[in-house]
Amino acid sequence: MSTLAELAAASQDLAEAIRGLSPDPGDAMRLLAPLAALQPSEATAGDVVGVAQAAGQAAAAALCRRAALASLARATAEASPPSYEAAVALRDQVCGLLAAEEVVAADAGEDATALALRDLRAAVAEDLTRRAADLARLRTVTVSEPLPALVHAYRLYEDIGRADEVSLQADAADPNFIGGTFRVLVA
Missing domain, CATH: 1.20.58 (Methane Monooxygenase Hydroxylase; Chain G, domain 1)
Structure with missing residues (x-):
């Protein structure tokens, strides 16, 4: 140069x-x-x-x-x-x-x-x-025992198709055991 x-x-x-x-x-x-x-x-x-x-x-x-x-x-x-x-x-x-x-x-x-x-x-x-302004907000979820992402998706959104989203948002090491406190998108 x-x-x-x-x-x-x-x-x-x-x-x-x-x-x-x-x-x-x-x-x-x-x-x-x-x-x-x-x-x-x-x-x-x-x-x-x-x-x-x-x-x-x-x-x-x-x-x-x-x-x-x-x-x-x-x-x-x-x-x-x-x-x-x-x-x-x-x-x-x-x-x-x-x-x-x-x-x-x-x-x-x-x-x-x-x-x-x-x-x-x-x-x-x-x-x-x-x-x-057009994006969903996050909310904090606290659960007492680890549950699969499928269960959380159904309980939160009544849609098991969002299990991967829950697992990603919760930063789960294993999507079959998501517990404690994590954040997910508001429905």
Whole structure:
């Protein structure tokens, strides 16, 4: 890579490749979130070379974070959260990452970048808030003895076809023994 433009393009291509290769938007978000929070290591030397190295590392990290944030926002738009609570948690996570980078950009005097990040954060928040409103909420279920998912599905929904959903929501190691306290979608 010989130019900054090539480095920027490579960072964007990497983030989009991560998003594109992930079979599920949730997987893409899990992979992109650490990149969106990337922090460079501290330069050890306090001389001119160390200061220049730190500035270069900070700029490269900002470039990677911003490319990851753009891809993360795209993955968020493709995501299908299963519940209201999942959509709100996703919104808060992604908007938190965007807000943190917005502060970094503003502190660096990159006003146009800070404004673009603010606009992206507002769009992500609006999209997920709108979609969350139409999603079912979770409720907490407490049972005294472990029962099969089929029994829980019938008792909760009068539909044994939702046994896999109950097992997934309860994060059950064995769908034949689901007990204690777990959360399921409201019918």
